[in-house]
Amino acid sequence: MDDNVEDCPVCLNTFDDTHRRPRNLPCGHTLCTPCINELKEQGAVTCPTCRVSHALPEAGQFPISYITEAFIRKMRGAGLACVAPKPEKQLTAPAAVTQPAPRATAGLSKRTRSLLQEQEAKVLAAIRSCQEEQSQLADYRTTLGGWCGRQQQLEDDLQTLVDQSKGAREAISREDSRVEGRQEKVRQREEALHAMLQELRTPSTRQEAYEVAKSSRSALQAATLQATQTAIEPAGSAAAAAAAAGDSSSRSHLPQPPPSRTGWRPCWNRV
16 A cells, blocks of 8 residues: 555545545545545544544645645656646645655655655644644634733722722721710710719709709700710711722621611600
């Protein structure tokens, strides 16, 4: 089979430059076009010689073995040499693979020429394999570039969330300072009420009792007004800062201010 390079190793028909043109598989073996078409199965061709499966190229067909055609024409002699212009044009057609320059093989035996032809086919197959691998690597690099861009976008989004979280934390700190000031005012008001309570327990005459009661009534009204002014509304600045951060989960964990005491009245005013 190796000695007769003019015939297809599958159908044993002689290659030609029309219907049974020789085509190279990536493994280095050469088959005629009809045999390759018959061997196509689910986008791949299994070489009948070495049983290696090859995926079909994007063009749908494996490249023509121009070296085999030229070798056959040379063996057939001047009969095919007269139509040399057409094959020479075909030799320059595929730009993907560089064709070897013709060399003088007249002094070599048929077996030696066949051996050289087989090795050249393998070298061309290796070149095509390198080109396919380069194409695949270029596509993969494009994919990696897309992944890198998405990761950069994710980092930018995370940085935005961090900045928003810092702003919310600063707003909460300011709210805490404001509440601390109000807490001090409430403590002072409570001390004043304790002092008023002691005065209510000390009068010994009816006149002193009336004066203490009148004084305590005025003080209670002032205390009620202060309690209304120092009441903390639910929509405080801490809640607003959390809303600006845009994270509903963080809002659920923020400290909530106590309910409004706008409608609250001291127990001694409810009589």
